[in-house]
Amino acid sequence: MEQQLFDAELHIMRLLWSEGDKSAKELVTILRDSIGWNKNTTYTVIKRLVQKGAIERIEPGFICRPLISEAEVQQAELDHLVNRMFHGSSKLFFAALLDRQKLSDETRAALLRLLEERKEDSP
Numbered sequence: 001m002e003q004q005l006f007d008a009e010l011h012i013m014r015l016l017w018s019e020g021d022k023s024a025k026e027l028v029t030i031l032r033d034s035i036g037w038n039k040n041t042t043y044t045v046i047k048r049l050v051q052k053g054a055i056e057r058i059e060p061g062f063i064c065r066p067l068i069s070e071a072e073v074q075q076a077e078l079d080h081l082v083n084r085m086f087h088g089s090s091k092l093f094f095a096a097l098l099d100r101q102k103l104s105d106e107t108r109a110a111l112l113r114l115l116e117e118r119k120e121d122s123p
Helices: 007-019 024-035 039-052 070-085 090-100 105-121
Strands: 055-058 063-066
Touching: 007 024, 007 039, 007 055, 007 063, 007 070, 024 039, 024 063, 039 055, 070 090
Parallel strands: none
Antiparallel strands: 055 063
16 A cells, blocks of 8 residues: 555554454444444445455455554555655664654663664564
8 A cells, every 4th residue: 555544544543453354334433432423434434445446345344454554554554754754764763753752761772672683583
């Protein structure tokens, strides 16, 4: 899936990732109760997700099933952010992130471990 997901689309995707396949009717009820969407809004967003190839519609029952994982979407969003705001530079991205947050010793140690693990995994 090449296209970016909008916030409204992510509402539905997060539900499907966390709770599994749902009928469109179930999604209408959940989203009405949780964020105030009406039926038409929910069906419009479902239609866009099907068109983007993010979910499939299974009959009978108009069951919605995700075709992409949360990890795939996270990676695509991260790549988009790094490319758009940091000229494709992971170094600039991490520098900006670290400048904005005060890191505890525990977090700093965990990040160093992650870097070491990635270093060992690379060819």
